[in-house]
Amino acid sequence: xxxxxxxxxxxxxxxxxxxxxxxxxxxxxxxxxxxxxxxxxxxxxxxxxxxxxxxxxxxxxxxxxxxxxxxxxxxxxxxxxxxxxxxxxxxxxxxxxxxxxxxxxxxxxxxxxxxxxxxxxxxxxxxxxxxxxxxxxxxxxxxxxxxxxxxxxxxxxxxxxxxxxxxxxxxxxxxxxxxxxxxxxxxxxxxxxxxxxxxxxxxxxxxxxxxxxxxxxxxxxxxxxxxxxxxxxxxxxxxxxxxxxxxxxxxxxxxxxxxxxxxxxxxxxxxxxxxxxxxxxxxxxxxxxxxxxx
Numbered sequence: 280x281x282x283x284x285x286x287x288x289x290x291x292x293x294x295x296x297x298x299x300x301x302x303x304x305x306x307x308x309x310x311x312x313x314x315x316x317x318x319x320x321x322x323x324x325x326x327x328x329x330x331x332x333x334x335x336x337x338x339x340x341x342x343x344x345x346x347x348x349x350x351x352x353x354x355x356x357x358x359x360x361x362x363x364x365x366x367x368x369x370x371x372x373x374x375x376x377x378x379x380x381x382x383x384x385x386x387x388x389x390x391x392x393x394x395x396x397x398x399x400x401x402x403x404x405x406x407x408x409x410x411x412x413x414x415x416x417x418x419x420x421x422x423x424x425x426x427x428x429x430x431x432x433x434x435x436x437x438x439x440x441x442x443x444x445x446x447x448x449x450x451x452x453x454x455x456x457x458x459x460x461x462x463x464x465x466x467x468x469x470x471x472x473x474x475x476x477x478x479x480x481x482x483x484x485x486x487x488x489x490x491x492x493x494x495x496x497x498x499x500x501x502x503x504x505x506x507x508x509x510x511x512x513x514x515x516x517x518x519x520x521x522x523x524x525x526x527x528x529x530x531x532x533x534x535x536x537x538x539x540x541x542x543x544x545x546x547x548x549x550x551x552x553x554x555x556x557x558x559x560x561x562x563x564x565x566x567x568x569x570x571x572x573x
């Protein structure tokens with residue numbers, strides 16, 4: 280019994296890290312908790328005395344469980360983000376706690392999670408384990424069942440997709456990001472005056488059919504016309520985050536981690552001159568999204 284208690288204590292020392300690994304792979308706190316609990320079950324049934332590196336062993340088990348989940352999603356054609364969280368089975372799991380899920384999403388970077396969902400399962404595992412958690416390609420190769428060289432290539436492909444390639448010079452992107460950040464701040468606050476400070480007076484906003492409210496126009500002209508109506512939906516824009524959309528600055532709106540809307544901007548002379556709001560699933564899937572560097 281004493282040995283089992285010692286093992287449980289060692290496992291709890293690793294739980295937070297294992298949860299973070301699983302969440303970044305799966306984007307679901309409920310499924311992350313299930314993966315961590317599965318690692319505990321396998322540990323409790325193993326000959327722990329022969330495990331030289333317990334932390335590494337647990338990380339490998341969690342990664343393999345997550346890889347199986349990701350492959351299963353692909354085969355069933357599931358959308359991985361936005362499902363109802365499953366009830367946890369772990370002793371200290373947070374389960375469907377929305378606050379903790381929000382904290383995990385924030386620490387992972389919402390834009391990164393959205394982009395990760397577009398990767399193949401092995402690419403996602405290789406990128407998360409190497410770039411985010413520092414495992415060697417030799418360690419990851421045994422998990423994804425590839426050679427270390429092939430595993431390095433998986434991570435490299437994933438990195439290019441996650442980071443993207445900006446079409447505008449970095450200085451221009453930095454200036455544009457200030458404008459878009461100010462736009463989102465004003466919109467979240469319901470601040471019409473603040474919006475008018477970053478919108479071109481002749482602003483054109485186009486909304487695709489999937490994003491448009493019933494009976495609402497799909498094109499609005501004039502900053503004031505649009506701003507007055509937009510602030511009524513300030514609460515809904517809270518989860519939006521700036522990212523690269525087809526190599527240019529945009530924003531993703533992914534409440535609960537599920538990609539729901541994409542906003543594309545045209546910035547001219549320090550003002551937002553055009554906004555395109557997309558929600559059509561086929562159009563969203565065709566976009567190249569990438570996270571911005573910190």
